[in-house]
Amino acid sequence: DTEVTQTPKHLVMGMTNKKSLKCEQHMGHRAMYWYKQKAKKPPELMFVYSYEKLSINESVPSRFSPECPNSSLLNLHLHALQPEDSALYLCASSQEPGAREKLFFGSGTQLSVL
Amino acid sequence: AQRVTQPEKLLSVFKGAPVELKCNYSYSGSPELFWYVQYSRQRLQLLLRHISRESIKGFTADLNKGETSFHLKKPFAQEEDSAMYYCALSILQGAQKLVFGQGTRLTINP
Numbered sequence: 766d767t768e769v770t771q772t773p774k775h776l777v778m779g780m781t782n783k784k785s786l787k788c789e790q791h792m793g794h795r796a797m798y799w800y801k802q803k804a805k806k807p808p809e810l811m812f813v814y815s816y817e818k819l820s821i822n823e824s825v826p827s828r829f830s831p832e833c834p835n836s837s838l839l840n841l842h843l844h845a846l847q848p849e850d851s852a853l854y855l856c857a858s859s860q861e862p863g864a865r866e867k868l869f870f871g872s873g874t875q876l877s878v879l
Numbered sequence: 880a881q882r883v884t885q886p887e888k889l890l891s892v893f894k895g896a897p898v899e900l901k902c903n904y905s906y907s908g909s910p911e912l913f914w915y916v917q918y919s920r921q922r923l924q925l926l927l928r929h930i931s932r933e934s935i936k937g938f939t940a941d942l943n944k945g946e947t948s949f950h951l952k953k954p955f956a957q958e959e960d961s962a963m964y965y966c967a968l969s970i971l972q973g974a975q976k977l978v979f980g981q982g983t984r985l986t987i988n989p
Binding site for chain 2: 807808810866873
């Protein structure tokens with residue numbers, strides 16, 4: 766299995782809802798990432814997990830809460846989001862956290878906040 | 880500050896013509912650069928990285944430290960090359976951060 770799988774593919778939520786995005790990989794990668802991509806813009810880094818520990822938080826608002834329960838899974842918990850948080854959320858993984866190497870991206874979750 | 884600049888948002892060439900997608904970077908350390916590509920309805924994927932110095936799908940890119948550039952080239956464009964192309968700079972700050980350029984949408988006309 767050489768893919769990063771994200772669920773759900775689409776999500777619509779209200780500003781008072783709580784939802785979670787899920788990401789899974791079975792390539793034995795020890796670094797996992799969350800990126801946010803607005804329409805017609807490049808991906809922007811949100812969080813990096815290295816060996817299941819949060820190592821980079823790009824000053825992301827606390828309404829986004831990441832979690833890495835084990836080496837294969839990465840979640841992004843969403844609460845009290847704003848309409849401007851509507852975007853494509855991409856998960857990615859790479860083999861070694863301390864190396865500058867290829868990222869494997871998932872297909873993303875298209876999030877709409879109403 | 881680290882920055883990647885892709886000056887062309889859109890690039891359109893005819894099939895069989897040469898293609899060059901420009902990328903310039905700003906980084907005080909030793910650069911590690913990548914080109915990622917996103918075909919229609921597909922996920923973002925690596926096209927090539929400068930350290931491997933290989934040709935993928937006929938594309939090559941040479942790192943020019945003097946000009947701080949990493950332009951992507953292909954001598955003869957094909958219709959299936961139409962896609963969104965991102966140049967990216969990898970930096971280490973405890974973990975890897977990829978800094979993306981704004982992207983260039985390449986369209987190959989028949």
